[in-house]
Amino acid sequence: MSADRETNHGMTSHDMTHTDIAVLLADAADEVEIGIAPYDAVLRGGRRRKARRWAVATATAVVLVGSAGTLAVAGMPGGHGDRGSSVATSAPTAPAPDVRTPSRTLLAAGTDQGKDWRVSIDVWEAPRNEREARAERGAMAEFGHIPSDLRDSSDLIGKSSYFVRRSFGDTGNEQVLIEDAFTAEDTMSGKDIEAAAVPLEPGADGPERLVVGQVAVTARSVTCTWKDGSTTEVPVVSEAHDVNSDDFVIRPADGSPVNWFVCLAPQGTAFQSVAVTK
Numbered sequence: 001m002s003a004d005r006e007t008n009h010g011m012t013s014h015d016m017t018h019t020d021i022a023v024l025l026a027d028a029a030d031e032v033e034i035g036i037a038p039y040d041a042v043l044r045g046g047r048r049r050k051a052r053r054w055a056v057a058t059a060t061a062v063v064l065v066g067s068a069g070t071l072a073v074a075g076m077p078g079g080h081g082d083r084g085s086s087v088a089t090s091a092p093t094a095p096a097p098d099v100r101t102p103s104r105t106l107l108a109a110g111t112d113q114g115k116d117w118r119v120s121i122d123v124w125e126a127p128r129n130e131r132e133a134r135a136e137r138g139a140m141a142e143f144g145h146i147p148s149d150l151r152d153s154s155d156l157i158g159k160s161s162y163f164v165r166r167s168f169g170d171t172g173n174e175q176v177l178i179e180d181a182f183t184a185e186d187t188m189s190g191k192d193i194e195a196a197a198v199p200l201e202p203g204a205d206g207p208e209r210l211v212v213g214q215v216a217v218t219a220r221s222v223t224c225t226w227k228d229g230s231t232t233e234v235p236v237v238s239e240a241h242d243v244n245s246d247d248f249v250i251r252p253a254d255g256s257p258v259n260w261f262v263c264l265a266p267q268g269t270a271f272q273s274v275a276v277t278k
Helices: 003-007 018-030 130-143
Strands: 060-066 101-113 115-123 160-168 175-180 193-198 210-215 223-228 233-234 259-264 271-276
Touching: 101 259, 115 210, 160 210, 175 193, 193 271, 210 223, 210 271, 223 259, 233 259
Parallel strands: none
Antiparallel strands: 060 193, 101 115, 115 160, 160 175, 193 210, 210 259, 223 233, 223 271
16 A cells, blocks of 8 residues: 555545455455355366365366376466576566456357357466455456455465356356466476366256366377267467367466367267377
8 A cells, every 4th residue: 555545534436546446345355254166076087186176167067187296387476487497696576466357368269059159267366465365356356256265365375366267159158167276386297187078058967068178388289089989189279370260279378387278079979088198
């Protein structure tokens, strides 16, 4: 809070900054008891990771984890760190994270039976201290992004929260499909993979045709296998690729230290398995 604001007791609401409003919203949010997210249990394979993570907003979801290691982050806080290293006589001052607005990346888009669908991801930078955490929590409330298990604003410190969102049809509504956070202790390499298989249409009972997942930045190809025996190969994105096409690719997302992929089963079949194949 600036010295001007501390001494100017006659300041009107018009003079308040976005951050000030966000902090007030966070204060109000701290008074609300947030219960356990109403998600049914999901299946996990391979290694087990943070029990609360990868909350998937559908009763028929299948969540799997493959290979060895733990999930994802280099260069925290904020998920924007360099993947290399350099020698310097003194560390430069890191810019303050933008805790008011998430970075959004479109992961995939297409049309199925005449209805458009999209999958995108919003990534919030990691707050460094309590004040930034309270501001971010207030901003999250405006976006409808409060993590389902968040108890206090300080829980956000050092974590880069993300929300995978799915829209279907012409309603314009988006559903949070997956929520989680990157921390400095997480790593992802080799053929590590984590993915969720859900129905394409929100609220449907099945089949699980839509697969959304994350892989190490070194992964060159992911193969989705369907119950009818067919497969969909998802290659790493080329620089010239159009994100609005119906092609499925592995792509980076702003603020994410891992890459993401989406694939969709053909009509009449459903998810069987998925793996990094290159």
